[in-house]
Amino acid sequence: MQREGQPPLTPQASRLTNLFGLDREQLRERFAEMGEKPYRADQVMQWIYRRTRNSFDEMSNISKDLRTRMAQHFEIRTPELVTEQVSQDGTRKWVLRLDGGNAIETVYIPEEGRATLCISSQVGCAMDCAFCSTAQQGLNRNMTTAEIIAQVWFAARTLGGDFQNERVISNIVFMGMGEPLANYNAVLPAIRILLDDFGFGLSKRRVTVSTSGLVPFMDRLREDVDTALAVSLHAPNDALRNELVPINRKYPLAELMAACRRYTVEKDRKAHIVYEYVMLDGINDQPEHARELVKLLGGLPAKVNLIPFNPFPQTQYRRSKPEAIAAFAKILRDRKIIATTRKTRGDDIDAACGQLVGKVQSRQKNRLRGIAIVGD
Ligand code: SAH
Numbered sequence: 001m002q003r004e005g006q007p008p009l010t011p012q013a014s015r016l017t018n019l020f021g022l023d024r025e026q027l028r029e030r031f032a033e034m035g036e037k038p039y040r041a042d043q044v045m046q047w048i049y050r051r052t053r054n055s056f057d058e059m060s061n062i063s064k065d066l067r068t069r070m071a072q073h074f075e076i077r078t079p080e081l082v083t084e085q086v087s088q089d090g091t092r093k094w095v096l097r098l099d100g101g102n103a104i105e106t107v108y109i110p111e112e113g114r115a116t117l118c119i120s121s122q123v124g125c126a127m128d129c130a131f132c133s134t135a136q137q138g139l140n141r142n143m144t145t146a147e148i149i150a151q152v153w154f155a156a157r158t159l160g161g162d163f164q165n166e167r168v169i170s171n172i173v174f175m176g177m178g179e180p181l182a183n184y185n186a187v188l189p190a191i192r193i194l195l196d197d198f199g200f201g202l203s204k205r206r207v208t209v210s211t212s213g214l215v216p217f218m219d220r221l222r223e224d225v226d227t228a229l230a231v232s233l234h235a236p237n238d239a240l241r242n243e244l245v246p247i248n249r250k251y252p253l254a255e256l257m258a259a260c261r262r263y264t265v266e267k268d269r270k271a272h273i274v275y276e277y278v279m280l281d282g283i284n285d286q287p288e289h290a291r292e293l294v295k296l297l298g299g300l301p302a303k304v305n306l307i308p309f310n311p312f313p314q315t316q317y318r319r320s321k322p323e324a325i326a327a328f329a330k331i332l333r334d335r336k337i338i339a340t341t342r343k344t345r346g347d348d349i350d351a352a353c354g355q356l357v358g359k360v361q362s363r364q365k366n367r368l369r370g371i372a373i374v375g376d
Pocket of ligand 1: 127129132133174175178180211212230276307309310355
């Protein structure tokens with residue numbers, strides 16, 4: 001397994017380090033290099049993340065001298081808003097500019113008792129899933145840790161809350177544009193900042209990484225950090241999954257399910273994985289598929305989240321009928337598998353699952369079929 005798996009293009013390096021890109025350990029190291037005590041890093045992180053500040057001048061427990069020196073090394077660069085759309089159901093979608101021509105999308109989904117922020121991890125995506133509009137674009141580049149984290153900060157600031165008193169965001173899901181585990185080196189520090197008490201301070205059950213099934217990186221994630229995992233299954237057998245989720249040709253179901261077992265039963269008996277299953281009319285939504293799915297999940301601790309397909313221009317797929325979804329769910333529940341149906345949110349502003357496109361500069365055919373992917 002190869003550790004460095006970054007796509008070729010990375011953003012232009014600025015002279016200053018964007019603090020959104022450093023987890024606590026990295027920031028402490030930088031302060032040590034400046035001859036400062038490690039706890040200074042903790043203080044700075046609290047200003048940025050717990051109190052949603054972005055100006056060194058506001059950091060009143062830091063000496064003026066250190067603030068001046070910090071400004072010589074660091075910046076707190078927030079993303080530029082391109083557009084904001086608000087759905088009838090309260091869902092908000094922000095298009096955020098990253099650099100010259102690239103923009104990504106971040107979606108805020110308020111619900112009764114909780115509010116989820118759906119964040120992007122790549123500009124475009126190389127996984128080429130047949131039913132996802134982000135896939136149509138191919139991959140332009142990985143996002144940096146700073147760009148990933150800046151989405152969360154931006155959302156909290158825009159919503160007028162923080163992560164200290166007025167928690168406007170309770171859950172984070174890596175379900176925006178991109179395959180998070182294909183950008184592991186940037187995503188891991190981002191997860192650490194989300195979970196850190198001096199960062200956003202979210203509990204491990206409230207941060208969910210969603211993957212199309214990059215087996216080696218599922219194993220690394222399990223070793224490196226404690227976070228919730230969702231697996232985009234979408235089909236109960238290899239023939240169908242090869243078509244819908246082409247990464248399956250590289251990591252077929254037997255390998256994927258073995259990795260899921262390692263992530264749950266072998267790591268933590270209480271953990272479970274949420275299996276995402278997009279409901280495509282006449283393709284994967286028949287009773288026999290549900291029965292096959294029951295067998296596939298075997299005795300694994302599992303929840304299945306059925307996602308009614310969200311259409312986008314030029315797609316050949318249709319959303320399953322509500323009766324088909326209900327019948328599918330019943331077969332799972334009869335076999336004691338928890339099955340929920342994801343409520344479609346924000347589809348009037350193209351903010352629903354699989355509808356995020358951002359602005360991906362070069363539409364090279366950087367897709368799974370065309371390029372070598374991480375782990376090759
Ligand atoms: N790359 C990650 C995160 C992507 S999106 C992954 O594959 O898990 C989050 C979920 O939305 C995934 O389960 C994805 O398969 C699903 N999805 C993609 N396109 C969709 C569509 N058009 N309708 C409904 N769900 C979709």
